[in-house]
Amino acid sequence: MTDTATLAASPLELASRLIACESVTPATGAVFGCLESMLDPLGFDVTRFVCGEAPDGPVENLHAIRRPLGDAGRHFAFAGHLDVVPPGKGWASDPFEPVVRGDLLHGRGAVDMKGSIASFVAAVAEIPRETGTISLIITGDEEGPAVYGTRALIDLMQTQDTVPDLCLVGEPTSVSRLGDMVKIGRRGSVNMWIRVAGQQGHVAYPHLADNPIPKLVAILAEIEQMVLDNGTDWFQPSNIEITDLAVGNPAHNVIPAGAEARISIRFNDLHSGSSLIELISGIAGAMGGSVEAKISGEAFLTPPGELSSMIADAIRAETGLETELSTTGGTSDARFLSRICPVVEFGLCNATMHKLDEAVAIADLDTLARIYRRVVLGALVGTS
Template sequence: MSIALDYAEKLIAAPSVTPATGLVFDVMAQMLSPLGFEVHRFVTGEAPDGPVENLFAIRRGPAGSKHFAFAGHLDVVPPGNDWTSAPFAPEIRPSPGGDLLHGRGAVDMKGSIASMIAAAHDVPADAGTLSFIITGDEEGPAVYGTRALIDFMREHDMEPDLCLVGEPTSVNRLGDMMKIGRRGSVNIWIVVEGTQGHVAYPHLADNPLPRLVAIMAELDALVLDEGTDWFQPSNLEITDLEVGNPAHNVIPAKATARLSIRFNDIHSGASLSERVAAIAEKHGGAAKSIISGEPFLTPPGEFSRIIADAVEAETGIAPEASTTGGTSDARFLRAVCPVIEFGLCNATMHKTDEAVAVADLDVLAKIYARITKAVLAG
């Protein structure tokens, strides 16, 4: 059995539905310590979003050497029902394209973390400083995870020069895509207050629904932008409308809506929040926003070239540089250093019977080792 496969099976076998603590971090620490890593673990946060465990492991190179970091998460989404096998009992099954390892987290992202640790076996300790930035709070609110790790790194003066996040970025085959940026995300709740009353006496009531409809119509008609050289157009999506009125003859007292905006680097979360709030206020409503992350871009350059060269050397294909998809913890890490995401095929992430190609684990470990050696030698 390969090192990467062995590690992937052990990590999958440690249940870690978000927010994660305990056993799965024990397992990872036991993999890193024999390789010379100092392993730092700490728990932050309280219910309902915590507690959350985080791990920062570092193997220091010679004084003045470069510092390269792998980043990722050990928490997973709930497995759901109708799995062919137990979601936390890793199982290898044959398939027409080669053996598949099934289990929750196989691709998102315990498989990538297994390949990262396997890659560390092939990187000499004197090549430079190598670290792991690992959280148990990425699939959840992400309140007590990577941001707490960033505070820890800054407090101890251990920020990396470059960081690779192991999210499953590949689409059709391993290596066909890396993410050099991501759009930002903001969720906004709109409330319109009225006065409850009988539908036969509307002059004695104040119906909030027409005003909410007017707000939604204006928001739905917005064209935020046409996209940029590296980002697709921003989009605003209405995700919920609620009145909660069980009576057919009652004008409701309140109506609410929720919307989500994924936006490129033309905008900021604050500017979009202010724009939506102004529209809501014009029609007599109020808006409250939570900004999940700002857009970021690591422009194509030496770091992306190193990754592309490593991928092509091991797979024969050149990865597309993309900014598509949802958010990841790279949105926080970009404040520390340049960051790019690259990992396994994402077709089964969050799905029932999540699975990774066994062969891809070893190939990914070789790619990660090439990237690490090239960055540290630079």
């Protein structure tokens, strides 16, 4: 049965419905039911599942796919997330009550990224089923550890043989105006904890102790002076930042038994997470330290080509802007999806994401829906 109200809904209406569902990461429940109710009347087969346990779960995920009745043709996917960061205190109104003030829609997730999801659903509502295969890859775990989210969805798609040919991630990539920036890659991220063990003792008898702090300082000094690279055609130089230094020694007359520091490395595609762990482990090990590490994501690049050209053409047609192809910023779930197909990120202006009174221009929601419609048609039938 077709729900004509859903088919006729504007991006503003759809975004408001999603914002009204509280979904602080990791998200489950009502917000997924809300999205499913939008997709079901459009002919999508929706699969929802929950996986993982605390502290990184449980997480709900949604995969929706609509195939034409005949030849499936090409498969275009949109990926995004329904979870949001905690709103914090100080909002002008309830962060989970969508409010229109002037030409802006306010609410947590308006930009990052319930607004983009709403615009894509509105775009798909205007695309006939026979055009080709369209899917949505939606997680509730992008803003958190991302352990049980998109990676679990990829496993599902590979099992069901529903891996897309092309994928657009709706992250808020625009900076000053909608369409001024598209992300064709992201740097990788790895965090490392460097620990040096010593021997506790009295500061007046240093020969009976082993102070770990000078060793840790020496390790950090060597790391700090390193130049990993000078960047590439598409990536800025990789950088190492010391983000924490701790001893935990409340006494002024005690040499501590241990010291540790944390570093964070954002790296381009000249490196891998494992190669950087090996590099830092070698430096620390030579001075008596040890390293524990966690790779948040590897660097990836979708070289300029068909997908980025289609998006740039659609942006130009709707806004007149010449978009910038970029790899700046933090990580996103595109780092996982890039393993299975070409992926590019494009979405709303990011000025208010994660901030108090997060807001999106209502006109941008409508324009984004038109851009997404052009991109999908270009991907599936070669026209926009």
